[in-house]
Amino acid sequence: MGWCCCITWLWSILAIGLGVALFEFFSRKKRDLKGKHVLVTGGSSGIGLSVALDVAARGASVTLVARDVDKLEKAQVEIATVISRVASGGYVQYFSGDLSGDPEKIASIVKDAEVDLGPIYMLVNCAGFARAQTFEDIPPWLVKQLMDVNYTGSFIITQEAVRSMKRQHEGVVVFTSSQAGLIGLYGFTAYSAAKAALVRLAEALHMEVKPYNITVTVCYPPDTDTPGFEEENQTKPVETKLMSETAGLLKPEEVAKKLVDDALIGSFTSTVGLEGFMLTTLCAGMGPITDAFSFLTQVFLFGIFRAVSAFYLWSFNKIVDKEYRKRQACKKSE
Numbered sequence: 001m002g003w004c005c006c007i008t009w010l011w012s013i014l015a016i017g018l019g020v021a022l023f024e025f026f027s028r029k030k031r032d033l034k035g036k037h038v039l040v041t042g043g044s045s046g047i048g049l050s051v052a053l054d055v056a057a058r059g060a061s062v063t064l065v066a067r068d069v070d071k072l073e074k075a076q077v078e079i080a081t082v083i084s085r086v087a088s089g090g091y092v093q094y095f096s097g098d099l100s101g102d103p104e105k106i107a108s109i110v111k112d113a114e115v116d117l118g119p120i121y122m123l124v125n126c127a128g129f130a131r132a133q134t135f136e137d138i139p140p141w142l143v144k145q146l147m148d149v150n151y152t153g154s155f156i157i158t159q160e161a162v163r164s165m166k167r168q169h170e171g172v173v174v175f176t177s178s179q180a181g182l183i184g185l186y187g188f189t190a191y192s193a194a195k196a197a198l199v200r201l202a203e204a205l206h207m208e209v210k211p212y213n214i215t216v217t218v219c220y221p222p223d224t225d226t227p228g229f230e231e232e233n234q235t236k237p238v239e240t241k242l243m244s245e246t247a248g249l250l251k252p253e254e255v256a257k258k259l260v261d262d263a264l265i266g267s268f269t270s271t272v273g274l275e276g277f278m279l280t281t282l283c284a285g286m287g288p289i290t291d292a293f294s295f296l297t298q299v300f301l302f303g304i305f306r307a308v309s310a311f312y313l314w315s316f317n318k319i320v321d322k323e324y325r326k327r328q329a330c331k332k333s334e
Protein backbone atom coordinates (compact mmCIF):
# COMPACT_ATOMS: atom_id res chain seq x y z
CA MET A 1 0.00 0.00 0.00
CA GLY A 2 2.83 2.37 1.01
CA TRP A 3 4.73 1.71 -2.24
CA CYS A 4 1.57 2.18 -4.31
CA CYS A 5 1.01 5.56 -2.68
CA CYS A 6 4.63 6.61 -3.32
CA ILE A 7 4.44 5.62 -7.01
CA THR A 8 1.13 7.48 -7.45
CA TRP A 9 2.67 10.57 -5.89
CA LEU A 10 5.76 10.29 -8.07
CA TRP A 11 3.69 9.97 -11.25
CA SER A 12 1.48 12.91 -10.22
CA ILE A 13 4.53 15.10 -9.59
CA LEU A 14 6.02 14.04 -12.93
CA ALA A 15 2.75 14.72 -14.79
CA ILE A 16 2.38 18.16 -13.18
CA GLY A 17 6.06 18.95 -13.94
CA LEU A 18 5.61 17.93 -17.58
CA GLY A 19 2.37 19.92 -17.83
CA VAL A 20 4.05 23.06 -16.46
CA ALA A 21 7.03 22.51 -18.79
CA LEU A 22 4.77 22.09 -21.82
CA PHE A 23 2.78 25.20 -20.90
CA GLU A 24 6.00 27.20 -20.43
CA PHE A 25 7.40 25.85 -23.71
CA PHE A 26 4.39 26.77 -25.84
CA SER A 27 3.73 30.14 -24.18
CA ARG A 28 7.30 31.41 -24.58
CA LYS A 29 7.31 34.96 -25.93
CA LYS A 30 8.87 35.42 -29.33
CA ARG A 31 10.81 38.67 -29.61
CA ASP A 32 9.83 41.03 -32.40
CA LEU A 33 12.19 41.98 -35.23
CA LYS A 34 10.20 44.98 -36.53
CA GLY A 35 12.58 47.89 -37.06
CA LYS A 36 15.57 45.90 -35.71
CA HIS A 37 18.95 45.52 -37.41
CA VAL A 38 19.99 41.94 -38.25
CA LEU A 39 23.47 41.12 -39.59
CA VAL A 40 23.79 37.82 -41.46
CA THR A 41 27.22 36.52 -42.41
CA GLY A 42 27.03 34.23 -45.43
CA GLY A 43 23.75 35.99 -46.26
CA SER A 44 24.29 35.87 -50.02
CA SER A 45 23.60 32.15 -50.46
CA GLY A 46 21.94 29.02 -49.05
CA ILE A 47 20.81 29.00 -45.42
CA GLY A 48 22.16 32.52 -44.78
CA LEU A 49 20.19 33.99 -47.69
CA SER A 50 17.03 32.22 -46.47
CA VAL A 51 17.61 33.65 -42.97
CA ALA A 52 18.03 37.15 -44.45
CA LEU A 53 14.77 36.80 -46.44
CA ASP A 54 12.97 35.47 -43.37
CA VAL A 55 14.05 38.30 -41.04
CA ALA A 56 13.28 40.89 -43.75
CA ALA A 57 9.73 39.47 -44.00
CA ARG A 58 9.46 39.94 -40.21
CA GLY A 59 10.22 43.66 -40.59
CA ALA A 60 13.96 43.81 -39.90
CA SER A 61 16.63 45.81 -41.70
CA VAL A 62 19.39 43.55 -42.96
CA THR A 63 23.16 43.67 -43.40
CA LEU A 64 24.73 40.92 -45.50
CA VAL A 65 28.38 39.91 -45.25
CA ALA A 66 30.15 37.61 -47.72
CA ARG A 67 32.99 37.83 -50.27
CA ASP A 68 31.51 37.69 -53.77
CA VAL A 69 30.02 41.10 -54.68
CA ASP A 70 27.89 39.74 -57.57
CA LYS A 71 26.15 37.26 -55.29
CA LEU A 72 25.71 39.97 -52.63
CA GLU A 73 24.10 42.33 -55.15
CA LYS A 74 21.67 39.63 -56.32
CA ALA A 75 20.74 38.82 -52.73
CA GLN A 76 20.27 42.51 -51.96
CA VAL A 77 17.73 42.85 -54.79
CA GLU A 78 15.84 39.74 -53.60
CA ILE A 79 15.69 41.00 -50.00
CA ALA A 80 14.70 44.54 -51.09
CA THR A 81 11.70 43.02 -52.91
CA VAL A 82 10.57 41.33 -49.68
CA ILE A 83 11.06 44.55 -47.70
CA SER A 84 8.92 46.54 -50.14
CA ARG A 85 6.24 43.79 -50.13
CA VAL A 86 5.91 43.89 -46.34
CA ALA A 87 6.27 47.72 -46.37
CA SER A 88 8.29 47.61 -43.14
CA GLY A 89 10.35 50.68 -44.00
CA GLY A 90 13.42 48.46 -43.59
CA TYR A 91 16.63 48.61 -45.56
CA VAL A 92 19.17 46.13 -46.89
CA GLN A 93 22.90 46.77 -47.28
CA TYR A 94 25.93 44.56 -47.82
CA PHE A 95 29.63 44.51 -47.05
CA SER A 96 32.11 42.39 -48.91
CA GLY A 97 34.70 40.81 -46.62
CA ASP A 98 36.60 37.59 -46.01
CA LEU A 99 35.89 36.14 -42.57
CA SER A 100 39.12 34.16 -42.72
CA GLY A 101 41.07 37.35 -43.32
CA ASP A 102 42.48 40.22 -41.24
CA PRO A 103 40.75 40.25 -37.77
CA GLU A 104 40.72 44.06 -37.68
CA LYS A 105 38.93 44.23 -41.03
CA ILE A 106 36.37 41.65 -39.84
CA ALA A 107 35.69 43.64 -36.67
CA SER A 108 35.38 46.91 -38.62
CA ILE A 109 32.49 45.43 -40.67
CA VAL A 110 30.28 45.60 -37.56
CA LYS A 111 31.12 49.27 -36.95
CA ASP A 112 30.55 50.15 -40.63
CA ALA A 113 27.24 48.26 -40.70
CA GLU A 114 25.95 50.23 -37.71
CA VAL A 115 26.59 53.65 -39.28
CA ASP A 116 23.38 53.64 -41.35
CA LEU A 117 21.24 50.94 -39.74
CA GLY A 118 21.99 51.51 -36.04
CA PRO A 119 23.06 48.96 -33.40
CA ILE A 120 22.92 45.30 -34.36
CA TYR A 121 20.10 43.52 -32.51
CA MET A 122 20.65 40.08 -34.00
CA LEU A 123 23.77 38.49 -35.45
CA VAL A 124 23.42 35.28 -37.44
CA ASN A 125 26.75 33.57 -38.20
CA CYS A 126 26.04 31.53 -41.31
CA ALA A 127 29.24 31.96 -43.33
CA GLY A 128 31.02 28.66 -43.52
CA PHE A 129 31.76 25.66 -45.65
CA ALA A 130 32.28 21.92 -45.40
CA ARG A 131 34.82 19.63 -47.04
CA ALA A 132 34.88 15.92 -46.46
CA GLN A 133 38.10 14.05 -47.09
CA THR A 134 39.82 11.23 -45.25
CA PHE A 135 42.21 12.24 -42.49
CA GLU A 136 45.42 11.54 -44.44
CA ASP A 137 44.12 13.18 -47.65
CA ILE A 138 42.97 16.55 -46.32
CA PRO A 139 45.72 19.15 -46.95
CA PRO A 140 46.87 21.24 -43.95
CA TRP A 141 45.89 24.53 -45.69
CA LEU A 142 42.31 23.25 -45.94
CA VAL A 143 42.27 22.22 -42.26
CA LYS A 144 43.30 25.79 -41.39
CA GLN A 145 40.77 27.34 -43.79
CA LEU A 146 37.92 25.23 -42.33
CA MET A 147 38.82 26.44 -38.83
CA ASP A 148 39.39 30.05 -39.91
CA VAL A 149 36.05 30.49 -41.69
CA ASN A 150 33.77 28.28 -39.59
CA TYR A 151 35.20 29.06 -36.15
CA THR A 152 37.62 32.00 -35.94
CA GLY A 153 35.66 34.25 -38.33
CA SER A 154 32.47 33.69 -36.32
CA PHE A 155 34.39 34.34 -33.08
CA ILE A 156 35.81 37.69 -34.20
CA ILE A 157 32.69 39.20 -35.75
CA THR A 158 30.63 38.06 -32.73
CA GLN A 159 33.14 39.70 -30.37
CA GLU A 160 32.55 43.09 -31.99
CA ALA A 161 28.76 42.61 -32.21
CA VAL A 162 28.55 41.57 -28.54
CA ARG A 163 30.40 44.74 -27.49
CA SER A 164 27.66 46.72 -29.22
CA MET A 165 24.83 44.51 -27.83
CA LYS A 166 26.16 44.92 -24.29
CA ARG A 167 25.90 48.71 -24.68
CA GLN A 168 22.24 48.28 -25.78
CA HIS A 169 21.60 45.70 -23.04
CA GLU A 170 19.87 43.40 -25.54
CA GLY A 171 20.73 41.11 -28.42
CA VAL A 172 20.49 37.73 -30.12
CA VAL A 173 23.54 35.76 -31.30
CA VAL A 174 23.27 32.69 -33.53
CA PHE A 175 26.05 30.29 -34.51
CA THR A 176 25.54 27.81 -37.33
CA SER A 177 27.16 24.53 -36.37
CA SER A 178 26.10 21.28 -38.01
CA GLN A 179 24.88 17.83 -37.03
CA ALA A 180 28.46 16.88 -37.90
CA GLY A 181 29.48 19.13 -34.99
CA LEU A 182 27.65 16.74 -32.63
CA ILE A 183 29.02 13.49 -34.01
CA GLY A 184 32.42 12.74 -35.53
CA LEU A 185 31.61 11.25 -38.92
CA TYR A 186 33.89 9.53 -41.46
CA GLY A 187 35.54 12.18 -43.69
CA PHE A 188 34.77 15.08 -41.32
CA THR A 189 37.87 15.05 -39.07
CA ALA A 190 38.51 18.75 -39.77
CA TYR A 191 34.94 19.98 -40.33
CA SER A 192 33.38 18.20 -37.31
CA ALA A 193 36.11 19.64 -35.07
CA ALA A 194 35.55 23.22 -36.32
CA LYS A 195 31.77 22.96 -35.88
CA ALA A 196 32.13 21.32 -32.42
CA ALA A 197 34.44 24.17 -31.35
CA LEU A 198 31.59 26.59 -32.09
CA VAL A 199 29.38 24.75 -29.60
CA ARG A 200 31.82 25.17 -26.69
CA LEU A 201 32.30 28.83 -27.68
CA ALA A 202 28.50 29.31 -27.63
CA GLU A 203 28.11 27.62 -24.23
CA ALA A 204 30.77 29.80 -22.60
CA LEU A 205 29.46 32.96 -24.26
CA HIS A 206 25.88 32.14 -23.16
CA MET A 207 27.06 32.21 -19.52
CA GLU A 208 28.93 35.50 -20.00
CA VAL A 209 26.22 37.50 -21.76
CA LYS A 210 23.09 36.27 -19.92
CA PRO A 211 23.09 39.20 -17.46
CA TYR A 212 23.15 41.61 -20.42
CA ASN A 213 19.85 40.28 -21.83
CA ILE A 214 21.70 38.70 -24.76
CA THR A 215 20.73 35.18 -25.84
CA VAL A 216 22.86 32.66 -27.72
CA THR A 217 21.53 29.95 -30.05
CA VAL A 218 23.36 27.19 -31.88
CA CYS A 219 21.74 25.88 -35.05
CA TYR A 220 22.50 22.31 -36.18
CA PRO A 221 21.31 22.00 -39.79
CA PRO A 222 21.00 18.54 -41.27
CA ASP A 223 21.94 18.09 -44.96
CA THR A 224 20.31 21.08 -46.67
CA ASP A 225 19.85 21.72 -50.38
CA THR A 226 22.18 24.71 -50.94
CA PRO A 227 24.98 25.66 -53.38
CA GLY A 228 27.44 24.95 -50.54
CA PHE A 229 26.07 21.43 -50.08
CA GLU A 230 26.32 20.80 -53.82
CA GLU A 231 29.99 21.82 -53.76
CA GLU A 232 30.69 19.73 -50.66
CA ASN A 233 29.32 16.67 -52.48
CA GLN A 234 31.96 16.97 -55.24
CA THR A 235 34.73 15.59 -53.02
CA LYS A 236 32.77 13.60 -50.43
CA PRO A 237 34.08 10.06 -49.81
CA VAL A 238 31.50 7.41 -50.66
CA GLU A 239 31.29 6.38 -46.98
CA THR A 240 30.28 9.93 -45.91
CA LYS A 241 27.69 10.09 -48.72
CA LEU A 242 26.11 6.77 -47.73
CA MET A 243 25.92 7.79 -44.05
CA SER A 244 24.34 11.17 -44.72
CA GLU A 245 21.87 9.71 -47.22
CA THR A 246 20.05 8.06 -44.28
CA ALA A 247 18.85 11.49 -43.10
CA GLY A 248 17.37 13.02 -46.31
CA LEU A 249 17.72 16.59 -47.62
CA LEU A 250 16.01 19.71 -46.27
CA LYS A 251 15.11 23.04 -47.91
CA PRO A 252 17.11 26.06 -46.67
CA GLU A 253 13.85 27.97 -45.99
CA GLU A 254 12.76 25.30 -43.46
CA VAL A 255 16.10 25.44 -41.63
CA ALA A 256 16.10 29.26 -41.67
CA LYS A 257 12.57 29.62 -40.30
CA LYS A 258 13.28 27.23 -37.43
CA LEU A 259 16.60 28.99 -36.72
CA VAL A 260 14.94 32.42 -36.48
CA ASP A 261 11.96 31.12 -34.44
CA ASP A 262 14.24 29.33 -31.96
CA ALA A 263 16.62 32.28 -31.65
CA LEU A 264 13.76 34.69 -30.98
CA ILE A 265 12.45 32.61 -28.08
CA GLY A 266 15.99 32.33 -26.71
CA SER A 267 16.36 28.58 -27.15
CA PHE A 268 20.01 27.47 -26.92
CA THR A 269 19.62 24.83 -29.61
CA SER A 270 17.87 24.86 -32.96
CA THR A 271 17.30 21.69 -34.94
CA VAL A 272 14.92 20.39 -37.56
CA GLY A 273 13.63 16.80 -37.63
CA LEU A 274 13.79 13.77 -35.39
CA GLU A 275 17.50 13.02 -35.92
CA GLY A 276 18.46 16.56 -34.91
CA PHE A 277 16.25 16.29 -31.83
CA MET A 278 17.84 12.96 -30.90
CA LEU A 279 21.40 14.22 -31.41
CA THR A 280 20.93 17.47 -29.45
CA THR A 281 19.21 15.54 -26.64
CA LEU A 282 22.08 13.03 -26.53
CA CYS A 283 24.76 15.74 -26.61
CA ALA A 284 23.10 18.21 -24.19
CA GLY A 285 25.78 17.44 -21.55
CA MET A 286 26.45 20.57 -19.49
CA GLY A 287 24.87 22.87 -22.09
CA PRO A 288 22.65 25.76 -20.94
CA ILE A 289 19.07 24.99 -19.84
CA THR A 290 16.83 27.50 -21.61
CA ASP A 291 13.45 25.83 -21.11
CA ALA A 292 11.97 23.20 -18.81
CA PHE A 293 10.48 21.06 -21.60
CA SER A 294 13.81 20.49 -23.37
CA PHE A 295 15.48 19.84 -20.02
CA LEU A 296 12.90 17.21 -19.07
CA THR A 297 13.11 15.49 -22.46
CA GLN A 298 16.90 15.36 -22.04
CA VAL A 299 16.58 13.83 -18.56
CA PHE A 300 14.04 11.19 -19.59
CA LEU A 301 15.03 10.35 -23.17
CA PHE A 302 18.83 10.20 -22.88
CA GLY A 303 18.93 6.47 -22.07
CA ILE A 304 16.59 5.49 -24.90
CA PHE A 305 18.41 7.68 -27.44
CA ARG A 306 21.78 6.27 -26.34
CA ALA A 307 20.41 2.81 -27.10
CA VAL A 308 19.16 3.98 -30.53
CA SER A 309 22.58 5.55 -31.22
CA ALA A 310 24.13 2.07 -30.98
CA PHE A 311 22.10 1.05 -34.03
CA TYR A 312 23.26 4.13 -36.01
CA LEU A 313 26.90 3.55 -35.04
CA TRP A 314 26.63 -0.12 -35.99
CA SER A 315 25.19 0.75 -39.44
CA PHE A 316 27.83 3.49 -40.01
CA ASN A 317 30.66 1.12 -39.09
CA LYS A 318 29.14 -1.48 -41.40
CA ILE A 319 29.35 1.01 -44.30
CA VAL A 320 33.01 1.75 -43.51
CA ASP A 321 33.81 -1.96 -43.32
CA LYS A 322 32.00 -2.77 -46.58
CA GLU A 323 33.76 0.01 -48.53
CA TYR A 324 37.13 -1.03 -47.08
CA ARG A 325 36.59 -4.62 -48.25
CA LYS A 326 35.58 -3.38 -51.73
CA ARG A 327 38.80 -1.34 -52.00
CA GLN A 328 40.92 -4.25 -50.83
CA ALA A 329 39.25 -6.54 -53.40
CA CYS A 330 39.91 -3.96 -56.16
CA LYS A 331 43.60 -3.71 -55.16
CA LYS A 332 44.00 -7.49 -55.27
CA SER A 333 42.42 -7.77 -58.71
CA GLU A 334 44.71 -5.07 -60.19
Ligand SMILES: NC(=O)c1ccc[n+]([C@@H]2O[C@H](COP(=O)([O-])OP(=O)(O)OC[C@H]3O[C@@H](n4cnc5c(N)ncnc54)[C@H](OP(=O)(O)O)[C@@H]3O)[C@@H](O)[C@H]2O)c1
Nearest residue numbers: 042044045046047066067068099127128178223224226228
Ligand atom coordinates in the same frame (compact mmCIF):
# COMPACT_ATOMS: atom_id res chain seq x y z
N1 LIG B 1 23.97 22.95 -46.43
C1 LIG B 1 24.13 22.00 -45.50
O1 LIG B 1 23.83 20.82 -45.73
C2 LIG B 1 24.69 22.38 -44.15
C3 LIG B 1 24.59 21.42 -43.12
C4 LIG B 1 25.11 21.75 -41.87
C5 LIG B 1 25.68 22.98 -41.65
N2 LIG B 1 25.77 23.89 -42.66
C6 LIG B 1 26.40 25.17 -42.37
O2 LIG B 1 25.49 26.22 -42.70
C7 LIG B 1 26.22 27.37 -43.14
C8 LIG B 1 25.70 27.81 -44.49
O3 LIG B 1 25.91 26.76 -45.41
P1 LIG B 1 25.25 26.74 -46.87
O4 LIG B 1 25.11 25.34 -47.25
O5 LIG B 1 24.10 27.64 -46.90
O6 LIG B 1 26.48 27.33 -47.72
P2 LIG B 1 26.54 28.24 -49.05
O7 LIG B 1 25.31 28.09 -49.85
O8 LIG B 1 27.84 27.90 -49.69
O9 LIG B 1 26.65 29.70 -48.45
C9 LIG B 1 27.79 30.06 -47.71
C10 LIG B 1 27.82 31.55 -47.51
O10 LIG B 1 28.98 31.88 -46.74
C11 LIG B 1 29.77 32.83 -47.46
N3 LIG B 1 31.18 32.60 -47.17
C12 LIG B 1 31.87 31.45 -47.38
N4 LIG B 1 33.16 31.62 -47.04
C13 LIG B 1 33.27 32.89 -46.61
C14 LIG B 1 34.36 33.67 -46.12
N5 LIG B 1 35.61 33.18 -46.05
N6 LIG B 1 34.12 34.95 -45.75
C15 LIG B 1 32.87 35.47 -45.85
N7 LIG B 1 31.81 34.80 -46.29
C16 LIG B 1 32.01 33.52 -46.67
C17 LIG B 1 29.40 32.59 -48.93
O11 LIG B 1 29.61 33.72 -49.77
P3 LIG B 1 31.02 33.96 -50.56
O12 LIG B 1 31.46 32.63 -51.07
O13 LIG B 1 30.70 34.96 -51.61
O14 LIG B 1 31.96 34.48 -49.53
C18 LIG B 1 27.91 32.33 -48.79
O15 LIG B 1 27.21 33.54 -48.66
C19 LIG B 1 27.69 26.95 -43.15
O16 LIG B 1 28.29 27.36 -41.95
C20 LIG B 1 27.64 25.44 -43.22
O17 LIG B 1 28.78 24.84 -42.68
C21 LIG B 1 25.28 23.61 -43.91
